[in-house]
Amino acid sequence: MSERPIFLGHRTSDKKHFRHPLASSPSRTSLLHSRPPDRLQLVPSRDHQQQVGADRPSSPSPPPATCSSGMVVVHGQRAEDSFGGFFSFDEDAASEDMSLDGLDEELEEHKDYDVLISILANGEKQRDIATLVEGNLGHAEQDLIQDYVEDSDNLVLLHDQIHDCDIILSQIGSLLTGFQVHIGSINSELRSLQERSLDISVRLKNRKLVETKLAKFVEEIVAPPSLVTVIIDGEVSDYLTELFFSMRKPGTNIQILQQNMHGSKVYTDVRATYADTMNKVLSAHFQVYIEALEKLKLDIGVSSDLTGYDTNIIDLISRGREHLRNHRFMFSLGERASILKEIDRPGLVPHISEVNPVKYPYEVIFRSIQKLLMDTASSEYLFIKAFFGEESLFYQVFQGPFKVINGHLDHTLRNYHDAVLIYLWPRFKTVFDMYLQSLYRCDTKLLWVDGSHPHHIVRCYVEFTASLIQLNAECGDGQLDMNLERLRLAVDNLLGRLAENFANPKTQHLFLLNNYDMTISVLKEAGDEANKLQSYFEEKLESNMISFADELLMEHFKDLIKFVRSPEDLILYTECPSIADVEPIVKNFAVTWKTALELMHNEVVTSCSNLLAGMEILKAAMVQLLNDYNRLSECVKIIPGGSTLNRNLVSITSISYEMRKYSITL
Incomplete structure (x- = not known):
């Protein structure tokens, strides 16, 4: 915050001096023409001015006079008239060059100060106030000088301590400079030692390499100690003695002796x-x-x-x-x-x-x-x-x-x-074609087994395919991929023909579900290479799962499914169904829905070869049942008089709670 101006006689909180209320004012600064305050002088009395004026030549326009407190005396105008008799100036102390514009605003701004109020109330003159301020400043100056004299010993002691610290710091600087030079020399020695170490390492490596090669050569040319012992200390046989004796004879043909000794025929x-x-x-x-x-x-x-x-x-x-x-x-x-x-x-x-x-x-x-x-x-x-x-x-x-x-x-x-x-491709192709022909020509009536569990031919197919996919992972033979696609089409055709032997669509879908689920589980063991084929069978599994769930619901909730899934949308009915159409369905569902859910659960558990797949099937069927029953409830609400059936409607919460029990069991 900027410092607020203080009136005469009002002591600030942090400094022992008095300030004029106009000292820091911008208008006052313009009046003083930026003149330093030490050049301001007190206005002399009228008698003194007359005495001095007699001895001094008159000037056309005397300069403005100021007091030590910073107040400017204006020529030709009495301050008493401007300030209501607050200031009492001499009649000669006036200036025609200065203006007191803005002084009223400053007085209005500082009218709440106690000193100003006291001065205006008592009608004190400016000279008395200036004398009081000068006296206070003198006392403050004497107090400051006395405080400085009392603390002179401490200041001298502080100066000596600072000087001693400078000496100690210079000594420490000299030590650090020497230490830095010493570290630089050590760094140079370390570099030289590192270069010598690298040189010695290279020389050692070369010598070890030479030693390895020389050791092998020396082992080959040096006679073993046992052979040296036999040569030196062993007895010489008569056969060798005769050979040496025959070579000493004059005229002996050494070449003939060598040919007889070597024996090329032997x-x-x-x-x-x-x-x-x-x-x-x-x-x-x-x-x-x-x-x-x-x-x-x-x-x-x-x-x-x-x-x-x-x-x-x-x-x-x-x-x-x-x-x-x-x-x-x-x-x-x-x-x-x-x-x-x-x-x-x-x-x-x-x-x-x-x-x-x-x-x-x-x-x-x-x-x-x-x-x-x-x-x-x-x-x-x-x-x-x-x-x-x-x-x-x-x-x-x-x-x-x-x-x-x-x-x-x-x-x-x-x-x-x-x-x-079989690594030879022609033979492999022949056997592969035999596999395909056996799938297309087989009699499904002989292969059909009255049961919905996975067929052994499908297991043979998926194990055979997974094996080829694993072996082909690093090779990437496109011809093998094409033959595997032919084999997949043949198996799809065989599964369709086998499924036709079942009497009802629900069992057909269940048979396909179990086979597709078994195929996916085997392909997962083959790794990422079988992902493409696995995705194909997952799509087949999902489509058959939806169809099986619909058949399962149609078996146990036939009336509800037929009513909800009629060709016309319930919302677009031109004529709303009557209570007679809906009431039998609502009452029948309220009586049989728990028993039907239990039958569905038992059938899925006993028919599905994989419990996890069975859980997904049962979950899909129950979700579809919940949606269909919700549509039935909405239909009851729009029928005139349908509120009479509310007591027979089963709440969605009750159905969901019962369904969660079977999910937890699975």
């Missing part, structure tokens, strides 16, 4: 004998190994295991000549996909595996045979290369083992009918 015989012996030995070993692994094989599928065939009929026909097979893994990939990620695992050991009655799919047996072949071939190749120095000998040695393994693979792949692991 080398050829040894080489041929080794190749023949190892060929027979390895062939026999591989033959025994393959026969032992054949006993551990798990038979999964044969040529008659097609999608559209009834496995029960085939088992009855072929039970006498075929051993028991595991149909569970016939169309599903199972754990066989993990074999591709475990290529480096050790092969099967027959005599250890025979103790454990576990059977293995052919993929495990195939990997074990190939693992043994690679290990044996690598070891034999290194020996032949080091001892004989001829790579062609390797193929002579393994001619027999290759023949045994190829014969086994030809026989196995020719009779192997698991379509998941």
Whole structure:
């Protein structure tokens, strides 16, 4: 806040001096022409002016006179006339150059000050007020000087302390400067040490690399201690003694001795004998190994295991000549996909595996045979290369083992009918077309089972499809995707034909619901690659769920559904239905609705193979029933005289409460 002007004789709250009420006024500043207050002088008395005027030459326009308190004396005008006799100036103290415009406004603004009121009331003169102010200022000045004298010792002491602090701070600054220089030198030393460390590290790395290569070379050229001991301390045989003695004879042909010693003919015989012996030995070993692994094989599928065939009929026909097979893994990939990620695992050991009655799919047996072949071939190749120095000998040695393994693979792949692991596309295409033909040509009357549970052919289809989708995830074969689409169309056609064997539409929709739900649950296990096919079956599931819910409601609430879902909308009726049309429906619903809900609940629980899917079906049916009954209630309200049926109407709250009980049970 700006400081408010104070009148003469009024002491401020924070300073020991008096101010004139016009000292800070803008109009007063204009009157003073911005002259500093120290140049203001008190107006002399009339007698003094006359005495001085006699000695001083007269001037045409005397300057305005001011008092020490800042009041300007105006020539030619008495202040008593302007201020009502408040100020008493001398008659000569007037100025024609100054104007007192705005003084009335300032006096009006400060009229509430006690000092001004006292002066106006008592009629005191300005000179008396100025004398009083000067006296007060003198006393205040003396008090200030005395206070300063009393505090002079403390000020001197403070000055000395500040000087001492300056000295101490300069010493600390010198120490910090020296410390900074020392840190800079340490930083330089650290950089040099870092460079030396990097240099030493590079040299050490190079020396270790050289040491590794030299160590291997030294191990190859240095004779082992045992050989040195034999050469130095061992006895020399007579055969070597004779050789040295024969070379000392004059005229001895050293070349003939060398040819006799090397024996190229003997080398050829040894080489041929080794190749023949190892060929027979390895062939026999591989033959025994393959026969032992054949006993551990798990038979999964044969040529008659097609999608559209009834496995029960085939088992009855072929039970006498075929051993028991595991149909569970016939169309599903199972754990066989993990074999591709475990290529480096050790092969099967027959005599250890025979103790454990576990059977293995052919993929495990195939990997074990190939693992043994690679290990044996690598070891034999290194020996032949080091001892004989001829790579062609390797193929002579393994001619027999290759023949045994190829014969086994030809026989196995020719009779192997698991379509998941047929890698040759033409053969796979042939078997795939056989699957499609079996689905289109199968007799639905023979395959039909009087029940709404998922059909075994649909399970075979979805497991087979999920396996192919998993194997095709990284390859992205478009031709396989096209064939899977053909297979899906064939299965849709088969499901439609199987559903037609049921007597009523409700059972048909329930049969399709269970099959679609089972298909979705299997495809979820196949991962994200099966999302597209899964979305298709989810749409089919949703459409059949709505149809099944409608059939279920039509069975238990036939009159209500027919009335509410009539061809004409209830709101657009030209003629409102009568009470006679609505009353039987309302009364029948009030009597049978709880029993009907219980029957619906029991039917869904016993008919649906998946309780979660059954809960969704029952929920959809109950929501639709609630909407239809709400429409019936609205219709009753618009019928003339419909209020008579209010006592028979069941509240929506009661129906919702009963429905929630069944939802909690599921």
